[in-house]
Each structure stands twice: as C-alpha cells, then as structure tokens.
Amino acid sequence: MDEQVPLSIAIVPVTPFAQNCSIVMCNATHDAVVIDAGGDVPTLMKQIREMGAQVRALWLTHGHVDHASGAPELADALQTEYGLDVPMPIIGPHEADQYWIDDLAARARVYGFSGNARSFVPTRYLQDGDVLHIGTETVQVLHCPGHTPGHVVFYHANMRLAWVGDVLFAGSIGRTDFPGGNHADLINAIKSKLLPLGDDVQFISGHGPMSNFGQERRFNPYLV
Numbered sequence: 001m002d003e004q005v006p007l008s009i010a011i012v013p014v015t016p017f018a019q020n021c022s023i024v025m026c027n028a029t030h031d032a033v034v035i036d037a038g039g040d041v042p043t044l045m046k047q048i049r050e051m052g053a054q055v056r057a058l059w060l061t062h063g064h065v066d067h068a069s070g071a072p073e074l075a076d077a078l079q080t081e082y083g084l085d086v087p088m089p090i091i092g093p094h095e096a097d098q099y100w101i102d103d104l105a106a107r108a109r110v111y112g113f114s115g116n117a118r119s120f121v122p123t124r125y126l127q128d129g130d131v132l133h134i135g136t137e138t139v140q141v142l143h144c145p146g147h148t149p150g151h152v153v154f155y156h157a158n159m160r161l162a163w164v165g166d167v168l169f170a171g172s173i174g175r176t177d178f179p180g181g182n183h184a185d186l187i188n189a190i191k192s193k194l195l196p197l198g199d200d201v202q203f204i205s206g207h208g209p210m211s212n213f214g215q216e217r218r219f220n221p222y223l224v
C-alpha cells in the first residue's frame with residue numbers, strides 16, 4: 001500500500017467475460033467500495049479480506065449481467081461478514097438501466113455464470129452530477145448513456161482516474177447493438193463528458209487494459 005496515494009485499487013477479473021471488478025479502498029480510513037461486482041463472490045471476498053478493506057457500498061456502472069449480477073450476493077456476504085443490521089447499500093446505476101437489472105437472473109443462466117444471480121432494486125439510483133465518497137475521498141458521477149441508457153461513470157479527480165465500465169475501452173468503444181443502445185448517444189457522452197476531463201486522465205474499463213483519454217482522443221478509431 002502506497003501512503004502517498006489516497007486510494008488503493010485491486011482489479012479483479014470476474015465472470016466468464018473477464019469483467020474488471022474494482023475494489024477501491026481509502027488508504028486513510030480503509031473504507032472501501034466495490035465497483036461492478038459482476039460475480040465470483042468468493043474471489044471478491046478473499047481479496048477484500050486480504051486488503052483489510054471495510055466495504056461500505058457496492059457501486060454499479062450499468063445493469064449488464066457481467067457488471068451487476070454478483071452485487072446482491074456480495075451484499076449478503078458482506079452483511080454477514082460484518083454482522084450488519086441493515087443491508088449493504090447497492091448504489092447505481094441510473095434508473096434507466098432497471099430493465100437490465102430485472103433480467104439478471106435469466107441472463108446469468110444463459111451465460112452459465114456461477115453463483116445465484118437475482119434481480120434487485122438498487123438502494124439508490126445515480127444521476128449526472130451526483131457526488132459519492134470513499135472514506136475521505138470524493139468521486140463524481142457522470143451519466144454516459146449509449147451502451148446502455150442508464151450507464152454511469154465514476155471520476156476521482158484527485159487521482160485523475162475514471163471507472164468507465166463499457167463506455168470506452170483501450171482502442172474501442174462499447175457495443176450499442178443491445179436493446180436500448182444508441183451509438184450517437186455513446187459518442188456524444190464520450191466526447192462531451194469524458195474527453196474534456198483531460199488527456200492525462202487514466203481510466204479503468206469493464207474489459208481489457210487501462211488507458212488514458214489523450215491516447216483514445218488521438219488514436220481510438222471510433223473517436224478520431
């Protein structure tokens with residue numbers, strides 16, 4: 001753990017889609033969130049314990065099965081682990097993705113996910129401009145529809161780091177051929193909300209390696 005940086009981040013690929021789940025811990029307090037707990041809950045629990053993280057909430061970028069279907073199971077496991085009287089909060093995505101969340105159990109079966117996926121209603125939906133916290137750190141919420149209508153991005157200005165889910169990838173962008181997808185909305189969200197954050201901002205995608213907005217602005221074939 002590096003005391004010079006405010007957050008420790010463990011990226012754990014989960015589900016048959018190797019979705020990048022992030023466990024993000026405030027180094028000052030050890031308060032943590034889990035972003036996109038798509039599945040493989042035992043693996044996530046092991047990593048959370050190894051970090052000494054105290055998870056306070058589960059955050060979701062969007063309602064697709066590889067990002068959201070492990071959230072209720074992980075919430076239950078953490079509630080038991082910590083002996084909480086109230087459920088572990090599930091925060092996000094935007095309400096427009098509820099139709100995907102309603103479909104999680106069926107999708108998880110189709111794709112052969114392990115675990116016991118079920119639909120749920122998040123503790124709180126997110127909107128553009130919302131502000132969230134991890135211990136002492138502040139994270140901004142950006143609504144970036146297109147891949148799904150309710151997709152949100154988490155931006156930590158202090159570390160110049162964003163979690164973009166399936167909006168943007170190194171050298172590619174999210175699919176828009178699913179029900180509710182919209183290519184023009186996606187390009188607009190990337191160009192009007194993400195790229196203006198700055199070329200130096202690094203991002204963690206739902207799949208594949210990290211990159212930064214400058215690299216994508218200059219070389220991503222969907223954006224140039």
Ligand SMILES: [Zn+2]
Nearest residue numbers: 062064147166
């Ligand atoms: Zn997706």
Ligand SMILES: [Zn+2]
Nearest residue numbers: 019066166206
């Ligand atoms: Zn995905």
